[in-house]
Amino acid sequence: MSTFDTVIRLVYLAAATLFVVGLHLMNSPVTARRGNLLSATGMTAAILATIVVLIESGAASLTAWLVVAAGTAVGAAVGFVMARRVRMTAMPELVSLFNAAGGGAAALVAIHDFLHFTESPGAHILIPLALDVLIGAVTFSGSLIASGKLHGVVPGQPIVFPGARVVTLVLAAVMLVTTVMIAAGVGGLAAVVILSLAALAFGVTMVLPIGGADMPVVISLLNAFTGTAVAMAGFVIGNDVLITAGALVGASGAILTKLMADAMNRSIGNIMLGGFGTGDSTGTATATGGGQVRTVSADDAAIQLAYASKVVIVPGYGLAAAQAQHQVHELASLLEARGVEVKYAIHPVAGRMPGHMNVLLAEANVPYSQLKEMDEINPEFPQVDVALVIGANDVTNPAARRPGTAISGMPILDVDKAKSVIVVKRSMGHGYAGIDNELYTDPKTGMYFADAKKALAEMTAAVKMLVG
Amino acid sequence: MSSEFVTDLTIFVLSLLVGFEVISKVPTTLHTPLMSAANSIHGIVLAGTILIAATASDLVGYVIAFVACVFAAMNVVGGYVVTDRMLEMFKPPAARKAQEVTANGSAEVTR
Numbered sequence: 001m002s003t004f005d006t007v008i009r010l011v012y013l014a015a016a017t018l019f020v021v022g023l024h025l026m027n028s029p030v031t032a033r034r035g036n037l038l039s040a041t042g043m044t045a046a047i048l049a050t051i052v053v054l055i056e057s058g059a060a061s062l063t064a065w066l067v068v069a070a071g072t073a074v075g076a077a078v079g080f081v082m083a084r085r086v087r088m089t090a091m092p093e094l095v096s097l098f099n100a101a102g103g104g105a106a107a108l109v110a111i112h113d114f115l116h117f118t119e120s121p122g123a124h125i126l127i128p129l130a131l132d133v134l135i136g137a138v139t140f141s142g143s144l145i146a147s148g149k150l151h152g153v154v155p156g157q158p159i160v161f162p163g164a165r166v167v168t169l170v171l172a173a174v175m176l177v178t179t180v181m182i183a184a185g186v187g188g189l190a191a192v193v194i195l196s197l198a199a200l201a202f203g204v205t206m207v208l209p210i211g212g213a214d215m216p217v218v219i220s221l222l223n224a225f226t227g228t229a230v231a232m233a234g235f236v237i238g239n240d241v242l243i244t245a246g247a248l249v250g251a252s253g254a255i256l257t258k259l260m261a262d263a264m265n266r267s268i269g270n271i272m273l274g275g276f277g278t279g280d281s282t283g284t285a286t287a288t289g290g291g292q293v294r295t296v297s298a299d300d301a302a303i304q305l306a307y308a309s310k311v312v313i314v315p316g317y318g319l320a321a322a323q324a325q326h327q328v329h330e331l332a333s334l335l336e337a338r339g340v341e342v343k344y345a346i347h348p349v350a351g352r353m354p355g356h357m358n359v360l361l362a363e364a365n366v367p368y369s370q371l372k373e374m375d376e377i378n379p380e381f382p383q384v385d386v387a388l389v390i391g392a393n394d395v396t397n398p399a400a401r402r403p404g405t406a407i408s409g410m411p412i413l414d415v416d417k418a419k420s421v422i423v424v425k426r427s428m429g430h431g432y433a434g435i436d437n438e439l440y441t442d443p444k445t446g447m448y449f450a451d452a453k454k455a456l457a458e459m460t461a462a463v464k465m466l467v468g
Numbered sequence: 469m470s471s472e473f474v475t476d477l478t479i480f481v482l483s484l485l486v487g488f489e490v491i492s493k494v495p496t497t498l499h500t501p502l503m504s505a506a507n508s509i510h511g512i513v514l515a516g517t518i519l520i521a522a523t524a525s526d527l528v529g530y531v532i533a534f535v536a537c538v539f540a541a542m543n544v545v546g547g548y549v550v551t552d553r554m555l556e557m558f559k560p561p562a563a564r565k566a567q568e569v570t571a572n573g574s575a576e577v578t579r
Contacts, residue, residue: 023506078538256491
């Protein structure tokens with residue numbers, strides 16, 4: 001190994017170390033931001049080292065340099081602008097989009113390499129190559145569909161078409177056969193093209209039948225897939241840092257997927273097969289959609305709240321989106337000053353991003369002791385006079401207790417068991433899962449259609465007016 | 469089977485094991501940022517797309533290399549920026565306390 005090679009390999013090693021340390025620091029909110037910064041530093045070092053390798057080898061033509069420079073500049077600019085502009089609540093779908101890009105890039109690395117073989121390189125290259133194309137293409141189309149579902153471009157409900165299972169099985173068989181052919185060195189370019197197309201189609205049929213509520217878990221799983229595809233690309237082009245970083249993401253992504261599924265009390269298998277196994281998954285979902293809704297005014301809501309003895313506030317992503325955490329705290333303090341017992345019920349996935357809500361409320365100086373986890377607060381709902389739901393939807397939908405809906409089996413807050421319910425929401429629009437919320441048509445529920453910030457300010461003013 | 473391949477395989481397996489261990493006990497609070505962080509790390513594929521571009525010599529090769537570089541750069545830059553934006557919201561309690569202390573004009577040190 002020449003000195004030059006040694007230095008480059010050591011830089012790659014340092015980068016890999018920074019990735020591991022960076023991920024580890026993400027275990028705690030206190031060090032997370034520093035972890036991300038370390039990881040980005042490692043990434044910058046690895047990319048710069050790679051550019052140095054290319055300069056030193058002198059292999060790249062001027063055209064190749066221009067292609068690299070232009071491609072990287074365009075991608076970096078697009079990625080930067082999208083990441084800066086995205087709304088807080090739309091972040092998961094953006095992550096999915098970036099994940100699709102990564103998977104696509106990994107697959108393209110393998111395809112490009114395949115086109116440049118002058119002789120068969122042997123199974124130890126061809127097997128990872130086939131796997132790279134397979135996993136990369138599945139994750140590319142699958143992540144695009146997942147992102148589309150969250151963005152509302154693709155309907156969020158599980159989409160099941162007749163014969164879907166047969167199509168999936170045929171695609172799986174085609175992928176298996178072409179993968180074996182590529183590994184054995186037969187079939188040539190045709191096998192790679194067919195594998196790519198089958199894998200792209202498989203990614204679509206894999207994600208379409210899964211409901212929108214499960215998308216964060218699916219995105220996490222596809223993220224792990226991309227990591228694995230990148231590791232395979234590392235085998236194909238013989239690059240250590242791709243193997244290390246890819247395997248790291250593949251494994252940590254898999255663990256994270258499991259943790260996320262656990263938080264929702266679902267198994268990964270259950271989620272992935274969601275649309276396949278249950279034949280009744282679309283029929284009953286809208287059965288109770290036609291009910292009447294009752295609206296309440298700020299004054300009515302204020303009276304209900306001010307004369308209650310126990311109020312539970314259920315914050316959801318609407319509160320996060322409206323940045324109304326300070327207003328909710330003001331209203332709660334006012335009620336407490338009157339002797340009302342106030343608690344906050346925090347669903348594990350409240351606000352679309354797990355844990356997001358705790359942070360927002362803590363920022364508004366809500367005492368941690370008032371924040372109650374789902375399991376802790378659920379038994380208390382029957383004694384609650386008023387449940388004030390602010391911009392939360394699917395996590396309060398009683399439909400989850402019945403089988404056959406897009407959110408069946410998802411743990412929910414038992415808001416419908418409270419004596420009365422006030423829901424602050426901008427419209428009757430659907431949540432993540434794209435289904436009607438039966439809570440809204442419950443006779444004891446009053447709907448208050450407004451932006452969370454505005455609604456809370458009005459209620460606070462009304463409480464002050466009415467009860468001095 | 470070359471020794472180089474066996475070395476690569478060793479690296480692969482050990483990296484997998486590190487990946488399994490490194491995030492074993494993460495609070496739900498950090499699930500989404502962690503997913504995003506892992507997402508940016510596989511942006512390392514940019515190193516791969518830069519290397520393959522060097523071997524491109526015809527139009528097809530250039531097009532593939534260009535698209536691959538766009539995708540990979542988007543993944544890596546966008547990934548890190550969006551993760552950082554998420555983590556911005558997760559201000560450490562120490563910073564919050566510091567803010568409160570300044571706001572209250574009190575010099576009380578709790579820890």
